[in-house]
Amino acid sequence: MQTTGHALAAADRSLQVEYAIRDVVLPARELEAQGHEVLKLNIGDPIPYGFQPPQHMLDALAQAVAAGHNGYTASEGDPEFVDAIVRREQRRNGVSYDASDVIVGTGVTEVLQMLLGASILPGDEVLIPGPAYPPYDSLVKYFGGTPVHYATLEEEDWQPDVDDVRAKLTDRTKAVCLINPNNPTGALYPETVVKSFADLVGEHQDHAFLVSDEIYDDMTFDGRQVASATVAPDVPMVTLNGMSKVYLVPGWRLGHSLWNDPTGSLAQIKEGVLKVARNRICASSIAQKAAAAALDGPQDHVTAMNDALRVRRDFTVKRLNEIDGIHCARPDGAFYAFPRVESLVDGSGPWKDDKEFVLDYLREEKVLAVHGSGFDPEYGRDHFRIVILPDTDILGAAFDRLEAFLQRRLSP
Numbered sequence: 001m002q003t004t005g006h007a008l009a010a011a012d013r014s015l016q017v018e019y020a021i022r023d024v025v026l027p028a029r030e031l032e033a034q035g036h037e038v039l040k041l042n043i044g045d046p047i048p049y050g051f052q053p054p055q056h057m058l059d060a061l062a063q064a065v066a067a068g069h070n071g072y073t074a075s076e077g078d079p080e081f082v083d084a085i086v087r088r089e090q091r092r093n094g095v096s097y098d099a100s101d102v103i104v105g106t107g108v109t110e111v112l113q114m115l116l117g118a119s120i121l122p123g124d125e126v127l128i129p130g131p132a133y134p135p136y137d138s139l140v141k142y143f144g145g146t147p148v149h150y151a152t153l154e155e156e157d158w159q160p161d162v163d164d165v166r167a168k169l170t171d172r173t174k175a176v177c178l179i180n181p182n183n184p185t186g187a188l189y190p191e192t193v194v195k196s197f198a199d200l201v202g203e204h205q206d207h208a209f210l211v212s213d214e215i216y217d218d219m220t221f222d223g224r225q226v227a228s229a230t231v232a233p234d235v236p237m238v239t240l241n242g243m244s245k246v247y248l249v250p251g252w253r254l255g256h257s258l259w260n261d262p263t264g265s266l267a268q269i270k271e272g273v274l275k276v277a278r279n280r281i282c283a284s285s286i287a288q289k290a291a292a293a294a295l296d297g298p299q300d301h302v303t304a305m306n307d308a309l310r311v312r313r314d315f316t317v318k319r320l321n322e323i324d325g326i327h328c329a330r331p332d333g334a335f336y337a338f339p340r341v342e343s344l345v346d347g348s349g350p351w352k353d354d355k356e357f358v359l360d361y362l363r364e365e366k367v368l369a370v371h372g373s374g375f376d377p378e379y380g381r382d383h384f385r386i387v388i389l390p391d392t393d394i395l396g397a398a399f400d401r402l403e404a405f406l407q408r409r410l411s412p
């Protein structure tokens with residue numbers, strides 16, 4: 001933007017915030033402005049691809065408006081919604097929470113913001129999966145902490161390297177984050193892995209707690225997701241969950257934290273979160289009413305959604321692995337794939353890095369993916385992320401173009 005006078009200084013903490021997923025949107029918009037149609041495989045929103053929440057959720061939202069629920073709610077959440085969350089935890093995971101263990105926010109992203117804002121002190125380190133949903137890294141930095149990324153292993157379908165977690169867990173570690181299933185890899189962690197994390201945090205619970213992001217919990221294709229709180233009731237832990245993915249309403253902006261605090265070590269941090277929550281008033285009143293109905297109501301849409309996604313996952317893995325120079329591990333949950341570009345790994349291709357690769361693929365083939373280094377400069381590099389949400393015709397077209405692109409650009 002052009003400034004006509006003196007530009008006031010912005011805080012560095014804001015200018016350093018990066019969000020790779022939206023960063024690639026600008027060049028795509030330019031192409032669209034020139035009249036090109038772009039296949040967008042970049043954003044984790046199921047709605048543009050034909051997935052819709054079930055009718056009973058939409059009816060519940062309309063009823064909430066008609067019933068006049070237009071005022072503020074309690075800052076920690078509408079009690080009806082909070083109770084429905086508690087019931088879901090009992091039903092799905094067999095974990096008994098009290099209503100006071102729940103704090104509702106405008107999406108997991110805000111809940112994470114409040115949690116990290118309340119817990120990070122100067123010098124604190126936060127362990128984050130490499131690669132991970134970008135706000136984990138950027139919010140830790142924003143609040144003056146140091147993100148420390150631990151390895152996840154592609155050759156083991158992106159399971160975490162527990163030895164690496166152990167090596168990086170120090171006296172400076174404040175929180176250890178687990179994202180299960182993971183974005184961007186789609187990895188689903190078995191109970192043994194979840195238990196290893198819990199045990200490690202348990203050994204360091206005088207200065208650390210576990211953050212377990214379970215926003216994709218019921219979005220799995222082969223096995224069931226194990227909630228961290230079921231395997232480690234004795235470990236200080238904050239579970240994050242929300243309505244954006246499994247309930248297909250990302251625009252309603254609802255997420256929540258669940259507090260598991262066996263020894264009271266999280267009491268101050270929770271008080272801090274509550275103060276911040278009061279200061280920003282509340283999440284949407286009508287969305288909370290409708291979300292309560294959604295949690296208690298029929299869940300058939302989950303099976304239908306996973307059946308559709310499984311077909312798309314199978315197609316994606318098979319087709320991508322047929323392409324010379326691409327390797328794709330199998331995602332077991334969420335709705336992403338995270339393929340590797342071999343010519344980036346061995347440097348034999350014409351691209352400087354994965355971002356240049358993704359932008360070239362966009363310009364030449366009009367397909368928008370996200371560069372892997374945007375999810376982690378070390379553990380995500382030489383990869384790209386796509387969503388597996390479109391139907392197989394669209395995915396097929398994107399992969400055909402990828403194959404043609406690679407053949408053309410890599411031919412001697």
Ligand SMILES: Cc1ncc(COP(=O)(O)O)c(C=O)c1O
Binds near residue numbers: 044250254
């Ligand atoms: C792991 C993870 N956590 C949280 C979010 C954000 O969720 P919300 O829409 O509730 O802010 C996402 C969205 O992509 C995600 O992948």
